[in-house]
Amino acid sequence: MRDRADLVIVGGGVIGLSLAYHLARLGFSDVVVLEQGYLCFGASGRNGGGVRQQWSTEENVLLMKDAVRRYRRLSQECGYNIWFRQGGYLFLARDDASAATLEQNTKLQNRLGVPTRLISPAEARRIVPVLNLEGVRVCAYNPTDGVLFPFPVVWGMARIASDLGVEINTFTRVTNIDVRGRQIVKVVTDRGAIATRRVVNAAGAWSPQVARLAGVELPNKPYRHEILVSEPVKPFLDPLVSDLSNGTYFSQTMRGEICGGLSDPAEPSSMESGSSLRFLSRMSRSLMRLVPQLGSLKVLRQWAGYYDETPDGQPILGRVDAVDGFIQLNGFGGHGFMMAPAIGQLAAEWILRKAEHPIFSTCDLGRFARGEQRRETFSIG
Amino acid sequence: MPKTIVCRCEDVTEEDLKRAFERGFRDLESLRRFTGFGTGFCQGKSCLCHAARFLAAVKGGDDMVSDPPRTRPPLRPTPFAAFAGALPEADAGAEEKP
Secondary structure, eight states: SSSSSEEEEOOOOOHHHHHHHHHTTTTTOOOOESSSSSSSOSSTTOOEEEEOOOOOHHHHHHHHHHHHHHHHHHHHHHOOOOOBBOEEEEEOOOHHHHHHHHHHHHHHEEEETTTOOEHHHHHHHHSSSSSSOTOOOOEEEETTTEEEOOOHHHHHHHHHHHHTOEEESOOEEEEEEETTEEEEEEEEEBTTEEOOOOOOOOOOGHHHHHHHTTTOOOEEEEEEEEEEEEEOOOOOSSSEETTTTTTTEEEEEETTTTTEEOOTTOOOOOOOOOOOHHHHHHHHHHHHOGGGGGGGGGOOOOOEEOOOOOSSSSSSSEEEEBBEEEEEOOOOOTTTTHHHHHHHHHHHHTTTTTOOOOOHHHSSSSSHTOOOOOOOOOOOO | OOOOETTTTEEEEEHHHHHHHTTTTTSSHHHHHHOOTTTTTTTTTTTTHHHHHHHEEEEOOOOOOOOOOOOSSSSOOHHHHHTTTTTGGGGGGSSOOO
């Protein structure tokens, strides 16, 4: 392991690796990535792979438009097939409030060039004939959203970053971040220390623990999110379908499996990562309400990952007031995977001072103290 | 040349494991995710020990697999319908907006 680096990235998930990948492609590879487990150990290896542009704020719609553009070419760039399939996202609204949200979001998305359409349940059934849409008022459908297979994205970005000179250390745990005065000087791991003046905290659900090593308190909280996958069947489901009444989402993978999860308002914040019968039961019921024929389909496997949630549903990006050289890229609350290629590029340009972007001043940690929180209201699952 | 099948559900051979190992997938969980062994219908019941033995052999005798992939429920593939009524009280909060 190197004993010094210009920049150390804590977290070998998709956010940290996307940053490393984009930095290296810009010619900056004096970078070490530290990952506590194997690649894909955290949420980057546990999510459903949904990639949508249907958001409620201009920043997020534009960010995700850029991310889709980048995901479309990533397979060719990185030499791994990421199985990105743009089958669309279909949202279902059952009540007035959800219908109004979809209507408002669709207007915003159209203005920004995303081809979302508000459609009737009858039209939605032409897209997914097996759907039972009894009780659904209106749907929003964007054919350019999609799903991908997360693992090869992580491996592909790691491979290119590594080929370009970035050092990626798996099974390496950060035990301390040395700060002298207000300047970072060293990162200590269970495999040795690295002298550095810049550290990026891209540790997802572990970000508050990492920040505390440098004496910084983050307001992020981890929440378990459960998900499951079925046995594979012949392709019948083009879009990812999401029911806004209970946060259910499900899609069909390129292997033919049905993969999905749902919100649980009763889930407390914790680092619990086990699987529950409660989830399996609620998900089965919700899925069978939407597609009754799936009752005979078999569940293969269920598992869980963490959402790294912030108080306002927006990530924490950029500098912190108390410690120089400590950069946050965390708090993505279950949306980090879809945003990663866009965030990695922006952060790389910002760190190398090639371009400014307002996101690093509006989404910094200091916004909570300044009382400038901006709520993204369209979070699913 | 004869093929040695490691995972019958996902048709993974020992040659596939070797290639994955050479590409840097050198712990059991990474090998599983890269080759797909253990992710099919049997969920690893028949292949996990073969893959673990392969890994122990290529890494040298003392380096046994100390942290095998976690076994995920359900125990065997089971229809959604069997779980839909499994826990009626789990409905609490289920119809609320997140």
